[in-house]
Amino acid sequence: MFINDVFITLAILGDILLIYQIVQEQKNLYPKVRELKEYPSVSIVVPKKGYDPDFCVNMKSLLEQDYPGKYEVIYVIDDPVEDCIWNQRVKVLRTEDTCLMCSGKIRSQLTGLKYASGEVIAFADSDTFYPKNWLKDSVALLQDYDAVTTFSWPKPVRVTLKNLVRAGFWTLGFESQFSQGSRFLWGGSMVLKRSFFTKDVVDELSREWCDDCTLTRVLKREGKRIAFSIDIEPLNYYDEVDMLQWMKRQILTVKKYSPRGAKAFLFVGAILLAMLVYSIIFLNAITFSPFLLWFVKNVLRGWKYKGLAIVAALMSVISLPFTFVMLVINWNRKEVLWRGVTYSLEKY
Numbered sequence: 549m550f551i552n553d554v555f556i557t558l559a560i561l562g563d564i565l566l567i568y569q570i571v572q573e574q575k576n577l578y579p580k581v582r583e584l585k586e587y588p589s590v591s592i593v594v595p596k597k598g599y600d601p602d603f604c605v606n607m608k609s610l611l612e613q614d615y616p617g618k619y620e621v622i623y624v625i626d627d628p629v630e631d632c633i634w635n636q637r638v639k640v641l642r643t644e645d646t647c648l649m650c651s652g653k654i655r656s657q658l659t660g661l662k663y664a665s666g667e668v669i670a671f672a673d674s675d676t677f678y679p680k681n682w683l684k685d686s687v688a689l690l691q692d693y694d695a696v697t698t699f700s701w702p703k704p705v706r707v708t709l710k711n712l713v714r715a716g717f718w719t720l721g722f723e724s725q726f727s728q729g730s731r732f733l734w735g736g737s738m739v740l741k742r743s744f745f746t747k748d749v750v751d752e753l754s755r756e757w758c759d760d761c762t763l764t765r766v767l768k769r770e771g772k773r774i775a776f777s778i779d780i781e782p783l784n785y786y787d788e789v790d791m792l793q794w795m796k797r798q799i800l801t802v803k804k805y806s807p808r809g810a811k812a813f814l815f816v817g818a819i820l821l822a823m824l825v826y827s828i829i830f831l832n833a834i835t836f837s838p839f840l841l842w843f844v845k846n847v848l849r850g851w852k853y854k855g856l857a858i859v860a861a862l863m864s865v866i867s868l869p870f871t872f873v874m875l876v877i878n879w880n881r882k883e884v885l886w887r888g889v890t891y892s893l894e895k896y
Contacts (some may be wrong), residue, residue, distance in 0.1 A: 555826050555835045556595035558819060562838035564745065570845050572726040577778045581685045582692070587617030587797065588667035590687060592744075595643075595653050595659030597626045597887045600675040601705045602699040602785045604632035610672060610784075611637055614680040615687070622664060622763070623674070624656035639663070647754035649896075652889055653735070653758050661745060674875065676700050677783040685780050686739040694772035695763070697732075699725065700784035702852040702860050710791040716863025717795060717871055718784065719846045724809065725776045732806075733774060735760035757896045761805035765810070778849060783856075792874075797884040799875050804893050817872030824869055839865045 550631060592610055598828060600606065610621050621638045623629070646658035668687055672678065686696040702718040704711030724730035738760060749766055756762040767774060788794060803810040820838075827836035846864045848859030884891050 551826075552830075554833075555823055555832070556669050558823060559835045559837055561603050562823075563841055566838055566841040568844060569726055570841070570848065573722075573778075573845070573849070576726055576728075577776055579689060579692075579777055580602060580780075581688045581777075584616075584688050584691065587615065587684070587687060589617060589665065590615070590619040590668040590670055590673050590683060591660070591664030591666030592619060592621045592670045592683070593657055594621065594623050594628055594672045594674050595656035595660070596623050596674040597652060597656070599630075600785070601787045602677070603630050603674060606674060606677045606785065607633065607636065607638070609678045609680075612680065613678070613683040615683045617687075619664075619683060620664075620666065622660045624660045626652065626656065636642065649755050651751065651757045651759070651891060652887060654753055654756060654762075657759055658750065659841070661750070663768075664742070667742050669742055670738055671735060671738040673700075675785055676736045677703075677785060678737075679782060681781060682737070683739075683784060684779045685777060686737070689775045689777065690739065692773075693775035694740070694744070695733060695736075695767055696775045696777070697734050697760075698737045698777050698780050698782065699734045700736055700782045701853050702858060703783040703785050703853075703856055705785055705787045708788075710788045711786070712789055712859070712863050713867055713870060714786065714788045714794065715860040716865070716867030719849065719860055719864040720800060720867075720871065722846075722849050728773060730809075731774045731776055732764040733760040736784070737780070738763060755896075757891055757893070758801055758805055761801065765805070781850070781852070783853070793885050795871070795874050796881065797886055799871070799878055800881060800884050800893060803875075803879070804896070813872070814875060817868065817875065821869045821872050839868075842868070 622641060623633060623638055624641045624643050626643050641659055641663060643656045644659045646655050663668060670683060689696045699721045702715040704715055721734065752766060753762055798851050824839065842865055843861045846861035847857050850860055882893050
């Protein structure tokens with residue numbers, strides 16, 4: 549009886565916190581966009597390595613942005629690329645040795661930054677499809693914020709178990725965005741003024757592995773504000789081959805750059821796993837209620853994508869215990885594999 553009371557109490561507390569989070573997300577993740585009288589020039593820098601499903605469609609989405617000003621699209625490549633990139637309105641660069649310690653992605657970003665001509669720099673991902681208002685709204689929000697970001701919604705190109713689990717796991721990227729204090733940049737959508745990239749910022753990036761983690765740290769250290777908008781939410785096209793390796797990288801990135809967040813998830817994840825097991829064994833609807841709210845929370849985040857929202861929201865509940873187990877298993881791991889390159893986290 550005592551255990552049942554404990555789990556019911558935890559469920560009620562969880563429901564209250566989740567309702568609060570849902571309200572805050574509806575309030576804070578749809579910032580008002582004020583039109584600009586004149587839109588500055590923008591350089592969109594896109595690192596490209598390896599194969600991306602629907603790459604040509606993703607590239608087209610960047611070329612067809614509803615942006616009133618001048619903008620250029622710069623792809624920075626490491627290896628052979630899909631033929632559709634040629635004869636397009638894109639600038640194609642080879643990654644240069646812009647830094648020695650940094651990751652391949654940062655090396656490509658710094659190469660693109662070196663040749664970018666825009667007053668605003670936008671970093672995008674080659675495996676992502678961007679809505680037409682992404683660039684216009686992002687740049688407009690720079691009137692009121694120092695950086696603008698969003699998070700993509702998962703779109704598996706095939707229905708497989710690996711792809712479905714990844715879809716659920718991916719939604720965890722939204723969890724801390726409702727608060728300015730815990731908000732972070734996502735590397736597939738980072739829009740900042742060119743003046744932000746001082747020599748000191750570039751030097752700091754040159755010594756790091758994670759691009760968005762580093763830029764988030766710099767912004768917060770300087771007391772800058774980050775805008776997060778669901779209205780410009782893109783789609784991440786993927787077909788996961790090695791999901792375990794992919795999850796290890798994501799998990800260890802959080803542990804490396806946000807150790808408090810990783811420890812918090814260990815604590816919360818243990819409680820959620822216990823509640824889920826208890827709810828299933830004893831068929832207790834009250835202790836299962838936080839998971840229903842978790843589902844609702846994610847449906848609201850991806851609502852404009854309809855069916856995709858429901859699939860990822862459902863998988864987000866299933867992925868919670870799996871993510872917790874993966875975090876525990878990989879807690880002491882020191883290396884990650886990213887796009888064919890092994891990185892030792894002890895160097896950073």
